[in-house]
Amino acid sequence: MERNTSQGKHVGVQQINFLIPVQEDSERPCTSPRFPRNMSVAAHTTPLLSRVVGYSVAIANNAGRIIRDIMKRGELGIVEKESARDLQTEADRAAQRSIITSLQKCFPKSTIIGEEGEDEVKDLSGQVFDPSSDSSSSISSIACPPQLTTVAEEELVIWVDPLDGTAEYTQAHECRISGHLGVCKTLGLSCESLLDHVTVLIGIASGGKAVGGVIHQPYYNYQNPGAELGRTIWGIVGGSVGGMPIVAPPEGKVIVTTTRSHSSSTVNDAVAAVSPTEVLRVGGAGHKVMLLLEGKAHVYVFASPGCKKWDTCAPQAILEAAGGILTDIKGDPIPYHATVAHRNSTGVLASAAGQDHQAFLAKIPQHVKDNLKA
Numbered sequence: 001m002e003r004n005t006s007q008g009k010h011v012g013v014q015q016i017n018f019l020i021p022v023q024e025d026s027e028r029p030c031t032s033p034r035f036p037r038n039m040s041v042a043a044h045t046t047p048l049l050s051r052v053v054g055y056s057v058a059i060a061n062n063a064g065r066i067i068r069d070i071m072k073r074g075e076l077g078i079v080e081k082e083s084a085r086d087l088q089t090e091a092d093r094a095a096q097r098s099i100i101t102s103l104q105k106c107f108p109k110s111t112i113i114g115e116e117g118e119d120e121v122k123d124l125s126g127q128v129f130d131p132s133s134d135s136s137s138s139i140s141s142i143a144c145p146p147q148l149t150t151v152a153e154e155e156l157v158i159w160v161d162p163l164d165g166t167a168e169y170t171q172a173h174e175c176r177i178s179g180h181l182g183v184c185k186t187l188g189l190s191c192e193s194l195l196d197h198v199t200v201l202i203g204i205a206s207g208g209k210a211v212g213g214v215i216h217q218p219y220y221n222y223q224n225p226g227a228e229l230g231r232t233i234w235g236i237v238g239g240s241v242g243g244m245p246i247v248a249p250p251e252g253k254v255i256v257t258t259t260r261s262h263s264s265s266t267v268n269d270a271v272a273a274v275s276p277t278e279v280l281r282v283g284g285a286g287h288k289v290m291l292l293l294e295g296k297a298h299v300y301v302f303a304s305p306g307c308k309k310w311d312t313c314a315p316q317a318i319l320e321a322a323g324g325i326l327t328d329i330k331g332d333p334i335p336y337h338a339t340v341a342h343r344n345s346t347g348v349l350a351s352a353a354g355q356d357h358q359a360f361l362a363k364i365p366q367h368v369k370d371n372l373k374a
């Protein structure tokens with residue numbers, strides 16, 4: 001379960017121990033004398049949290065390239081985890097390998113918890129990505145509020161979901177190999193529109209709270225052939241948000257977003273209870289929170305224990321940085337300490353900035369709340 005380096009540790013979902021040697025500072029890509037090359041010369045004077053978020057942007061962008069390459073090659077290497085609705089692909093494994101080894105080199109004293117099992121990420125050779133090679137981020141623009149500027153590296157818990165929306169990723173692949181061009185006959189959607197549900201999530205917690213996050217959407221812009229694919233949204237609670245414009249959802253409507261691949265009667269009862277004018281059933285926790293950020297939905301309702309801490313940490317931090325709220329379905333905060341249970345057993349309720357979170361909570365039926373035990 002837990003992998004200890006001499007300083008930091010990495011916790012995975014499977015009970016396998018192995019060691020990653022911690023490199024001397026001079027060998028770490030993010031602390032080498034030439035770093036930061038393209039990001040910002042202010043990196044060493046900017047707060048640690050801004051640096052973690054900035055480097056996570058670059059590391060998530062690289063994971064997105066890995067995810068696209070594996071889909072292009074077409075060998076997904078699908079493995080069932082806890083059930084047929086809980087899959088892992090080579091893209092989940094390879095993206096996690098790259099993200100965790102890269103973060104570990106940069107921030108060896110922080111605890112890093114990834115979704116995928118450690119036996120799947122044993123081969124770490126050649127996986128470290130140097131975030132200074134990505135010129136898309138400027139760390140100096142990532143504002144950190146005064147109360148978070150003194151957070152130490154060892155206090156951080158970094159929650160990594162290397163590929164959120166695995167169900168949609170595998171379904172898009174099936175759709176492609178069945179030769180369905182345009183709209184897939186089985187799904188009634190285009191393969192590419194399903195790939196848009198896929199995100200890479202890196203969430204940063206301190207003191208048990210989500211304080212920073214990165215959501216990378218590797219297939220964004222798929223509608224524009226020839227355009228560069230992908231976008232990355234980042235945020236620090238009480239600081240700044242970047243990577244996309246934050247838009248308020250339309251007045252006079254209640255657009256609810258919820259799961260398309262992990263539904264149940266409880267999930268549907270909760271959705272119906274908030275009296276939606278429209279329901280968007282889409283994949284991924286990251287993608288659903290992006291819909292709240294870009295004004296396409298008012299509230300994300302998921303009354304099910306399926307989501308884990310790595311699904312919600314990054315989206316929660318960015319949503320809260322943008323003025324929204326994310327709690328469990330009872331209105332309680334979701335804790336992100338290193339030792340907390342991974343499962344969000346009491347569901348998720350998230351509302352866009354300017355929405356009345358308490359009013360949504362009040363509409364969730366008691367039997368739905370009682371059904372979800374901590």
Ligand SMILES: Nc1ncnc2c1ncn2[C@@H]1O[C@H](COP(=O)(O)O)[C@@H](O)[C@H]1OP(=O)(O)O
Nearest residue numbers: 086163164165166259262283284285306307311
């Ligand atoms: N029953 C479940 N089993 C495994 N993962 C789940 C389950 N329900 C939700 N998740 C995770 O939460 C994310 C959001 O759920 P949904 O898309 O159903 O709304 C999923 O993409 C999946 O993350 P992942 O794809 O990283 O495994």
Ligand SMILES: [Mg+2]
Nearest residue numbers: 086087115166
């Ligand atoms: Mg998964």
Ligand SMILES: [Mg+2]
Nearest residue numbers: 161164165311
């Ligand atoms: Mg996930």
Ligand SMILES: [Mg+2]
Nearest residue numbers: 115161163164
């Ligand atoms: Mg995942």
